Amino acid sequence: MNITRIISRSLRIIAVAGALALLFSCGGAGGSTGQTYTAGTYTATAPGYNGDVTVAVKLSKNRIAGVRVMKHNETPGISDLAITGIPKAIVDGQTLAVDTVSGATFSSKAVIAAVTAALKEGGADIEKLMVPGALKDKEADVSLSADVVIIGAGGAGMAAGVSAHQNGATVIILEKMPKVGGNTISAGGAMNAVDEGSETALKNKDSVALHFKQTYEGGDKKGDEALVKTLVENAWPAIAWLQSMGMKFLPEPFTVTGGLWPRAHKPVDPVGTGFFKTYNAYIDANKGIEVVLNTRAEKLIIENGRVTGVQARGQTGNIVTVKAAKGVIIATGGFGQNVAMRQEYNKAWPTLDESVKSTNHPGATGDGILMAKDVNAALVQMENIQLLPLGDPVTGSLSGNIETDVEKRIFVNIEGKRFVDEGARRDTMTLALFKQPQAKLWIIVDAHSYPQGTVKNNFNETIDDLVAAGRAFKGETLEELAKAIGVPPENLVATVAEFNKHVASKTPDQFGRTLFSEPLDKGPFYAGARIPTVHHTMGGIKIDVDTHVIDVNGKIIPGLYAAGEVTGGIHGTNRLGGNALADITVFGRIAGTNAAMGK
Numbered sequence: 001m002n003i004t005r006i007i008s009r010s011l012r013i014i015a016v017a018g019a020l021a022l023l024f025s026c027g028g029a030g031g032s033t034g035q036t037y038t039a040g041t042y043t044a045t046a047p048g049y050n051g052d053v054t055v056a057v058k059l060s061k062n063r064i065a066g067v068r069v070m071k072h073n074e075t076p077g078i079s080d081l082a083i084t085g086i087p088k089a090i091v092d093g094q095t096l097a098v099d100t101v102s103g104a105t106f107s108s109k110a111v112i113a114a115v116t117a118a119l120k121e122g123g124a125d126i127e128k129l130m131v132p133g134a135l136k137d138k139e140a141d142v143s144l145s146a147d148v149v150i151i152g153a154g155g156a157g158m159a160a161g162v163s164a165h166q167n168g169a170t171v172i173i174l175e176k177m178p179k180v181g182g183n184t185i186s187a188g189g190a191m192n193a194v195d196e197g198s199e200t201a202l203k204n205k206d207s208v209a210l211h212f213k214q215t216y217e218g219g220d221k222k223g224d225e226a227l228v229k230t231l232v233e234n235a236w237p238a239i240a241w242l243q244s245m246g247m248k249f250l251p252e253p254f255t256v257t258g259g260l261w262p263r264a265h266k267p268v269d270p271v272g273t274g275f276f277k278t279y280n281a282y283i284d285a286n287k288g289i290e291v292v293l294n295t296r297a298e299k300l301i302i303e304n305g306r307v308t309g310v311q312a313r314g315q316t317g318n319i320v321t322v323k324a325a326k327g328v329i330i331a332t333g334g335f336g337q338n339v340a341m342r343q344e345y346n347k348a349w350p351t352l353d354e355s356v357k358s359t360n361h362p363g364a365t366g367d368g369i370l371m372a373k374d375v376n377a378a379l380v381q382m383e384n385i386q387l388l389p390l391g392d393p394v395t396g397s398l399s400g401n402i403e404t405d406v407e408k409r410i411f412v413n414i415e416g417k418r419f420v421d422e423g424a425r426r427d428t429m430t431l432a433l434f435k436q437p438q439a440k441l442w443i444i445v446d447a448h449s450y451p452q453g454t455v456k457n458n459f460n461e462t463i464d465d466l467v468a469a470g471r472a473f474k475g476e477t478l479e480e481l482a483k484a485i486g487v488p489p490e491n492l493v494a495t496v497a498e499f500n501k502h503v504a505s506k507t508p509d510q511f512g513r514t515l516f517s518e519p520l521d522k523g524p525f526y527a528g529a530r531i532p533t534v535h536h537t538m539g540g541i542k543i544d545v546d547t548h549v550i551d552v553n554g555k556i557i558p559g560l561y562a563a564g565e566v567t568g569g570i571h572g573t574n575r576l577g578g579n580a581l582a583d584i585t586v587f588g589r590i591a592g593t594n595a596a597m598g599k
């Protein structure tokens with residue numbers, strides 16, 4: 001394994017991805033491919049996740065000389081590897097039999113389809129190009145070492161890595177996927193935090209005490225009080241820390257779905273990409289902190305009762321042994337994509353079998369929980385699995401959503417009737433959704449609440465983009481919209497009229513909704529379909545406020561720390577929207593600092 005190459009590639013992915021997309025990926029010398037092309041440059045287009053992806057393919061007589069993505073609207077940070085990596089793989093291998101990028105499958109397929117179309121134009125024998133190249137040889141086993149070793153390069157792992165390094169440690173972060181980011185990079189991006197006593201907090205009647213109360217009570221008082229206190233008290237310092245490294249947030253906090261209060265701080269960069277731009281910039285600028293991609297941790301190494309390292313496996317199956325002089329931090333995220341674990345622990349939901357989709361990236365398979373269990377770590381509240389009522393009906397992801405403030409939208413079922421307080425807790429909304437026919441809802445907004453053509457959702461899509469892609473529907477009147485989505489028009493009209501009465505009177509409606517802003521009375525009206533989707537696993541490894549991992553006998557496991565979604569017991573039965581990014585950043589920082597200091 002060429003560690004250096006992998007590391008440097010990982011560090012530059014996000015920073016240079018945009019620029020790279022504009023350059024041709026050009027192949028080296030290479031041998032003959034047995035193909036004869038009509039030399040020239042061919043362009044072609046294929047549908048991606050957010051509209052068309054256009055490529056240009058340069059062909060010489062016998063080679064694919066270059067591939068370039070000319071135009072696309074895929075989500076930055078998430079699609080980057082597909083946009084840059086797939087053209088390179090096609091040129092390097094002189095083949096169309098390239099792997100899609102996990103977590104960016106739609107974008108990958110779009111690039112491959114567009115290149116295929118361009119190659120056809122250039123006279124390629126596509127069938128021959130579909131033959132995969134030879135499997136890579138197994139690389140040699142590798143031994144590495146650092147003061148602090150972190151498993152997982154998501155939000156918690158990267159926060160831990162940077163803070164460990166800031167506290168004087170050398171750091172290696174192992175990541176099993178070909179890119180950093182985990183679930184965090186595609187998270188909504190909203191981070192709850194109260195700048196106690198600030199003008200904004202006073203204006204919103206917010207305080208750290210209220211954040212504590214809502215978090216604790218919002219999880220039915222099942223969260224660990226000391227962990228909740230640590231979370232809310234350190235959330236604003238975590239934002240200040242991110243800002244000190246250059247991360248930018250919008251000036252005004254807002255109420256995120258299930259967040260209950262306007263205290264969610266939204267980064268300027270889309271979805272969770274701002275966090276990684278910030279951490280990557282730090283890692284790029286400093287020696288002694290490295291990310292090793294495509295390397296899956298499999299086992300914790302224990303010597304004399306202390307965790308002293310990690311045994312991992314590289315992409316070709318070779319063993320990568322990483323010794324940790326000071327500590328190992330597990331930051332592997334949750335198990336939202338591990339259907340067997342979901343089914344094993346689920347108690348609250350009708351089912352969590354494969355029929356229920358997930359917002360999570362494919363690597364959220366609970367590996368860290370299993371590794372910790374193997375060394376006798378205690379697991380807590382594993383049955384607390386959070387679903388959202390906002391999944392894309394095809395993929396389960398959050399994209400394609402008509403994103404607007406909680407105050408400005410309603411949900412109706414396929415009969416055109418409301419069924420829940422849209423400002424309620426996430427579990428309340430999703431349980432109510434499961435009881436609706438087909439467990440499907442339509443988000444309804446109007447021209448007030450969702451100005452046409454201007455507002456982009458987190459995935460860089462305007463409402464017009466969504467309508468053009470068939471993922472949202474439009475009607476000049478409510479009746480027209482109802483017909484477009486197959487809902488009885490009289491029901492939708494009556495539902496909206498009843499809702500508007502409460503907007504005018506600001507009185508709680510029959511579902512107890514109290515969050516209102518403007519009436520839904522200005523065409524055009526829009527609707528988008530949504531389904532229940534597994535979003536966050538709130539149970540996991542038991543930690544104390546210093547992020548030490550606690551064993552089944554209540555004792556600290558020396559040398560072992562954990563942070564982020566892999567841990568359990570902070571959020572209780574229900575996590576407040578906006579608290580995950582606060583959780584992973586706060587506890588990631590604590591873990592990094594304590595591991596570096598040997599605390």
Ligand code: ADP
Pocket residue numbers: 151152153154155156157174175176177180181182183184185295296297298331332333334363364365367368563564565566584
């Ligand atoms: P959090 O929000 O807690 O940081 P994320 O899902 O954002 O969680 O990040 C967790 C990261 O850990 C992901 O990038 C995931 O691919 C990585 N990961 C999970 N299991 C392993 C493993 N066995 N070895 C290395 N990395 C892992």
